[in-house]
Amino acid sequence: MTTAADLCAEVGLVIFPDCQLSAVYGLTDVFRIAGEMSASRAEGGKAHAIRVSHWQLSADGGEVVCSYDSHPGQPHRLTYLITPPSLIVPSRMQPMGNLTDWLASRHAAGTTLVSVCAGAFLVAETGLLDGRPATTHWAFAAELARRYPSIRVDSSRMVIDDGDIVTAGGILAWTDLGLTLVARHLGPTIMLDTARFLLIDPPGRMQQPYGGFVDRRDHGDAAILKAQLWMHGNGARDHAIPELAEIAGLGERTFQRRFQKATGMKATEYAQQIRIERAREALELTRKPVEQVAWDVGYGDPSAFRRIFQRITGLAPADYRRRFGLMQREAAGPAGGATP
Known part of the structure; x- marks a missing residue:
């Protein structure tokens, strides 16, 4: 005992x-x-x-x-x-x-x-x-x-x-x-x-x-929600403040203040989250090169994409794919080696 x-x-x-x-x-x-x-x-x-x-x-x-x-x-x-x-x-x-x-x-x-x-x-x-x-x-x-x-x-x-x-x-x-x-x-x-x-x-x-992108849309600000949905619709490839403010029907300063209050982040940060979330999905589900993924989600500079991706996820894109990529796992044999 x-x-x-x-x-x-x-x-x-x-x-x-x-x-x-x-x-x-x-x-x-x-x-x-x-x-x-x-x-x-x-x-x-x-x-x-x-x-x-x-x-x-x-x-x-x-x-x-x-x-x-x-x-x-x-x-x-x-x-x-x-x-x-x-x-x-x-x-x-x-x-x-x-x-x-x-x-x-x-x-x-x-x-x-x-x-x-x-x-x-x-x-x-x-x-x-x-x-x-x-x-x-x-x-x-x-x-x-x-x-x-x-x-x-x-x-x-x-x-x-x-x-x-x-x-x-x-x-x-x-x-x-x-x-x-x-x-x-x-x-x-x-x-x-x-x-x-x-x-x-x-x-x-x-x-x-x-972690994932926690997208707040229940804030009750219809003007900001309109801008959010527009950004999601085009993958946040276009997120210039003047254009977003116009879509929301607000002045630029008012838009920026209300956007941060409603979503908890600046519009540029929100756009990065949308892009990186799409990059995560591409790295998980496809075998596209990292440079192609960067271009597809709106980054013309792969080095800048890698820096932003690592800052948000804590991993470099290649390391993220090794850990979470489904296509990479399917390419491995029963013992973990490559299939013929």
Whole structure:
């Protein structure tokens, strides 16, 4: 039987309405497997395990209770509390005042708060992320920054470890997070054994290459929407401010101010996003040379295209194709070699 001395950490997983239960149970499995890996390598020495507990509001919503414990019968000493992803967008998540108050009280008692994806919104509600760097799903980053402007949102990173608060990016970033905690408490060898057994990559990825263009069209400004649709219609090949302002029926200064307010970016930045999104698709689905892709999406200078593409995606076009290109994968044989 595992004793308190054998436990190197306790990870509490927070269950809330519409949270991603696969993340909750997946992390539970990661820590269990890591503990078994630790035991298999002990060879008569001391094996350690990570205790996992699940926490949620009681039926009446009045208190937070433990609904699962991998090592019952011992007092809880929560090292981490993880708020998992949500299956619904942040704007539809329910208020959880008692839960966020409990998170804040646990943090004050020394527990490290950890979030994955939209779980960052629960931690942000405590006020403990104010003035700190944090990440979330790239599609929710603008909403997190808008709702909590004092947070330094950086959605390019998969995991941001700020000591007593750790945030992780998109929905499946829980795998990176889980392995990071395994490495911290059971060592890198156990972490790599666990990753190999589960067929998942070790932590260290960036979220930026997975991101996409979050196109805001629900802002209610009909004049700006008209310009946006025109830009999409021609692939943003023509995006001169005077012409866009004329299409919107606005003066140039008014157009630029309202465009940034409505979309969250300048018209030139918006045009770049449209072009790069089309370039991504071409690199994923065709074998066209990078220079041809650049020309097709409106860049006469391939060097300029490469610089802008890498700035937005975090990868050079050729590297992006190697990672995400479907045509390239189809050209590989069963063992990863080229087909005849």
